[in-house]
Amino acid sequence: MDRLDIPPDVVIRRLPLYARSLRYLLDEGIHSVSSQELGERINVTAAQIRKDLSYFGEFGKQGIGYDVEKLLNHIERILGLTHRWPVVLVGVGYLGQAIARYDGFNNQGLQIVGLFDNDPAKIGQAVGSHPILDYSRLQEVVREHQVRLAIIAVPATHAQSVADMLIEAGVRAILNYAPIILQTPDDVWVRYIDPVAVLHSMTYYLARESGEIS
Amino acid sequence: MDRLDIPPDVVIRRLPLYARSLRYLLDEGIHSVSSQELGERINVTAAQIRKDLSYFGEFGKQGIGYDVEKLLNHIERILGLTHRWPVVLVGVGYLGQAIARYDGFNNQGLQIVGLFDNDPAKIGQAVGSHPILDYSRLQEVVREHQVRLAIIAVPATHAQSVADMLIEAGVRAILNYAPIILQTPDDVWVRYIDPVAVLHSMTYYLARESGEIS
DNA sequence: TAGATTGTTAATCGATTAACAATC
């Protein structure tokens, strides 16, 4: 592989899955793994794993496979997970609370440093150890913690204006749970969590399975 | 387009986004839309929208565009959203509660008909109007409501065994929020909601943006 | 009619897979 090839985004999206699977292997006390074995665990072909990794270097040994801990460390370094990323979360409804309380967010290289809502009844209350702050404090918190990553968990009607605020404050990447496509500058990263859309793509197949539709 | 071409899964995954955007247009009182305009709203090219739709028929008028309501109806029919799909939700922690309470799940062609947990302290309690049931009731509820779609919101350690139970009970499609890849028969549909993996794919770009990593 | 926009074809682009020499 020519190391100068930039890795495609599909590859970047798979790396976190490789990392997670390697963490599980480590927990199980497994120290060595082949691309074949790793692939079986995450339903990906061995060739794809090897090709993906080749964008970043050579991490395995012929005839042996990969050292689990070493490969995990490499991938975490590639993903920038050697330190924790400060994150702000906007929208503290049921979903926002679930996110704020989920350990997977607060371990795993992420650290919520601010919770924001525009409901006066919520301001001043706390979720776990995090106080809920007014939007007026957003800029301040983003600057203080040098936050570049934000999560939006407000209703769709409100999401675009929240995104605008976040970007204005200096945020560079947004994970959006609201069911609406955000309009943002090209240099801001936006990704979506859209369970309803995913469910609706499965009903397509279910409807056909049962012969409800041709 | 040869109507016998089966639509690729990427196309099926985009249809719910088209449908949602059309619903918003309808709310705004907009009755006609071109592929260009629709594409701008959801950051997709006009050519892609037209190509995607061509797998299912001809829904537009040259020189005019698409009738919003008619196209929406077509897509909803294609997705099987002309009736509500009964869904069971397993795992009623903070996340499960947020899902159970979210209107987007309970409107939009989906209807939660059963909430399940294995925590004795939760059994018998309710989330909104839904009582939380013991796993022992799962098979019964799935059969009674002819449930084919399930949501898993239990911890990763527990997700595979829950998936096995669901499939055994007759579920045909699973939306899994647990951070683990499920091993399931080929004829069961499984999709994942994995916000931490998504965030980790964004830290890759953020780390490079700031020159922390080459 | 003139202008706009569709549906479709063909060209392009990109991602996955198969295969195998290198080598542990």
Add this chain to the structure above:
DNA sequence: TAGATTGTTAATCGATTAACAATC
């Protein structure tokens, strides 16, 4: 050494885009 598995190349497969005749 023999067997296993990597990293990489080339072939295949699939998705996106550009372009345009058809037509409203």
